[in-house]
Amino acid sequence: MTASPLPEQIALRLRRDILRGTLAPGDPIKERDNALELGVSRTPLREAVRILAKEGLVQLRPARSPVVADPSLKEVRDAVAVLQALEILSGELACREASDAEIAEIRALSERHLALSETAEGEGLIELFEIDMAFHTAIARASHNPALAETHAAYLARMWRQRYLSAVQRRARERVRTQHENIVAGLEARDPARVASEINAHLAALITNLTRLFEAREAGRDLTTDETGIE
Amino acid sequence: MTASPLPEQIALRLRRDILRGTLAPGDPIKERDNALELGVSRTPLREAVRILAKEGLVQLRPARSPVVADPSLKEVRDAVAVLQALEILSGELACREASDAEIAEIRALSERHLALSETAEGEGLIELFEIDMAFHTAIARASHNPALAETHAAYLARMWRQRYLSAVQRRARERVRTQHENIVAGLEARDPARVASEINAHLAALITNLTRLFEAREAGRDLTTDETGIE
DNA sequence: AAGAAATTTTTGGTATACCAGATATACGCG
DNA sequence: CGCGTATATCTGGTATACCAAAAATTTCTT
Numbered sequence: 001m002t003a004s005p006l007p008e009q010i011a012l013r014l015r016r017d018i019l020r021g022t023l024a025p026g027d028p029i030k031e032r033d034n035a036l037e038l039g040v041s042r043t044p045l046r047e048a049v050r051i052l053a054k055e056g057l058v059q060l061r062p063a064r065s066p067v068v069a070d071p072s073l074k075e076v077r078d079a080v081a082v083l084q085a086l087e088i089l090s091g092e093l094a095c096r097e098a099s100d101a102e103i104a105e106i107r108a109l110s111e112r113h114l115a116l117s118e119t120a121e122g123e124g125l126i127e128l129f130e131i132d133m134a135f136h137t138a139i140a141r142a143s144h145n146p147a148l149a150e151t152h153a154a155y156l157a158r159m160w161r162q163r164y165l166s167a168v169q170r171r172a173r174e175r176v177r178t179q180h181e182n183i184v185a186g187l188e189a190r191d192p193a194r195v196a197s198e199i200n201a202h203l204a205a206l207i208t209n210l211t212r213l214f215e216a217r218e219a220g221r222d223l224t225t226d227e228t229g230i231e
Numbered sequence: 232m233t234a235s236p237l238p239e240q241i242a243l244r245l246r247r248d249i250l251r252g253t254l255a256p257g258d259p260i261k262e263r264d265n266a267l268e269l270g271v272s273r274t275p276l277r278e279a280v281r282i283l284a285k286e287g288l289v290q291l292r293p294a295r296s297p298v299v300a301d302p303s304l305k306e307v308r309d310a311v312a313v314l315q316a317l318e319i320l321s322g323e324l325a326c327r328e329a330s331d332a333e334i335a336e337i338r339a340l341s342e343r344h345l346a347l348s349e350t351a352e353g354e355g356l357i358e359l360f361e362i363d364m365a366f367h368t369a370i371a372r373a374s375h376n377p378a379l380a381e382t383h384a385a386y387l388a389r390m391w392r393q394r395y396l397s398a399v400q401r402r403a404r405e406r407v408r409t410q411h412e413n414i415v416a417g418l419e420a421r422d423p424a425r426v427a428s429e430i431n432a433h434l435a436a437l438i439t440n441l442t443r444l445f446e447a448r449e450a451g452r453d454l455t456t457d458e459t460g461i462e
Numbered sequence: 463a464a465g466a467a468a469t470t471t472t473t474g475g476t477a478t479a480c481c482a483g484a485t486a487t488a489c490g491c492g
Numbered sequence: 493c494g495c496g497t498a499t500a501t502c503t504g505g506t507a508t509a510c511c512a513a514a515a516a517t518t519t520c521t522t
Contacts (some may be wrong), residue, residue, distance in 0.1 A: 003418070004293060004294065004474080004475055004476090006475080006476085007475095014391055028503095028506090030502090030503070031503075031504065032502090032504090034502075040474055040476085040477090041477045041478075042473080042476095042477080042478085042504090043274075043475095043476055043477065043478090044475080044476065046504090046505095047281070054285050056304065056378075062235060062504095063235065063482095063483065063484070063503085063504065063505085064484085064503085064504080065503070065504075066504095075377075075378070078376040078377065079378045081320070081324075081376060082317070082320070082379050082382060084374070085317065085320045086313070086316065087318050089312070089313070089316045093312075104256060114330075145309040145312060145313070145459075146306075146309065147306065147309045147310045147313055148309065148312070148313050149285070149311060151382065151386075154380075209301070223349045235504080235505055235506090237505080237506080238505095259473095261473070262471090262474065263473075263474090271506085271507090272506055272507040273474090273506095273507080273508085273510070274505080274506055274508090275505080275506065276505065277474090277475095277505095292481090293474095294474065294475085294512095294513065294514070295514080296473070296474075297472080297474095325464075401472090412471085439475085
């Protein structure tokens with residue numbers, strides 16, 4: 001058999017398209033068209049769509065084409081609230097479960113992020129962002145709780161686009177750098193309370209920033225569509 | 232179109248079978264056999280299996296039959312730890328977001344549970360358990376955070392069987408009754424800290440009980456297979 | 463008789479064909 | 493000219509057919 005990472009491959013591709021804005025929020029994902037376009041059958045494409053649906057990136061509608069999710073501000077805030085709880089738990093558990101090597105790896109990611117953060121531009125921003133994601137993912141894995149790590153990853157994926165739009169901003173980049181550093185320091189000190197509070201602050205700032213982004217969008221300067229020049 | 236709750240229907244049926252033990256942990260779920268048995272095609276059955284997989288009830292293996300999950304003690308404890316974080320967040324949010332009507336509904340569920348808890352036997356235990364689930368689900372919904380409620384529901388479903396085996400015990404029933412009452416009281420007082428601590432205690436007790444169950448199983452008195460006489 | 467290799471069978475993955483509902487379009491009527 | 497209805501088309505849901513990989517079984521060899 002083919003080991004069948006095919007639906008995952010398709011999901012990955014669609015996910016990136018959604019992140020880049022090639023597939024804009026609200027766009028329908030028609031089984032036939034996309035299957036033909038990607039050169040696969042409807043069946044695996046269908047599965048890929050379900051994967052993205054479970055991640056919250058697309059929205060299934062009964063007897064209708066699935067559409068790329070276009071979450072409201074409240075939905076995003078709700079999701080971040082859950083993410084916050086998951087990350088705080090991750091951080092606390094990581095303090096007592098993570099190996100020194102894992103914490104070192106987290107630090108390494110933080111420093112790679114720091115280095116790129118200054119220079120990144122254009123397509124490089126995607127790489128910057130992926131390191132950002134990897135940083136948070138590494139903490140979740142360091143909890144040594146696979147279920148937690150998986151759910152956390154799902155929430156991270158769900159908000160890819162929103163977090164991306166936020167993380168790309170120059171101002172936000174500055175903040176993220178120091179906050180990441182604080183989290184790493186807390187982990188190295190194995191101080192759960194400190195890590196929890198730092199992560200809490202980090203995500204609270206994210207909520208603030210996302211709120212700003214949404215308000216800007218409503219005001220007219222639409223920052224969430226292709227016009228931002230991501231491509 | 233058929234509105235297509237068909238995969239969900241199948242998933243529901245399989246889920247119940249797993250709960251009752253008709254499908255024992257480790258049993259393979261063969262697409263062809265089960266599809267034929269249920270009188271449907273492989274396609275929707277396949278989707279149903281994916282749903283259960285995402286819930287964690289079955290385990291997908293590349294190029295292999297999916298099997299009914301047989302989580303280890305660690306996996307169960309890990310999942311409960313996440314559930315704990317989710318429920319605590321739910322409770323805290325519910326304190327400030329829930330309507331009085333919602334809290335009243337939660338109380339009603341608690342009292343129905345109380346009433347049945349004394350008398351339930353045999354098949355009635357499933358109903359008792361479903362009310363227990365509904366109680367927790369209602370709190371999650373009362374948070375007015377749909378994402379949270381959904382993830383919470385997924386975790387609840389994932390541990391159906393384990394929680395069922397725990398909840399059925401006479402001793403556990405006693406404890407659950409008073410703890411539910413405490414949680415309701417906290418909600419009515421709209422005291423987030425109190426609710427958080429009560430929920431924390433409730434789930435900590437669940438972990439203890441599940442640990443006991445696992446130890447008993449390993450000791451030989453296998454409480455998690457059909458021999459418990461659920462059917 | 464035991465082990466290894468080849469073949470058969472079983473199983474999931476993928477492609478495709480068919481069906482029903484929902485939407486869009488076009489035509490006819492007021 | 494506008495609105496309602498009928499029809500054509502588009503779309504997702506389901507069934508089925510085909511393929512390749514993995515077990516299981518059988519058979520051949522030593």
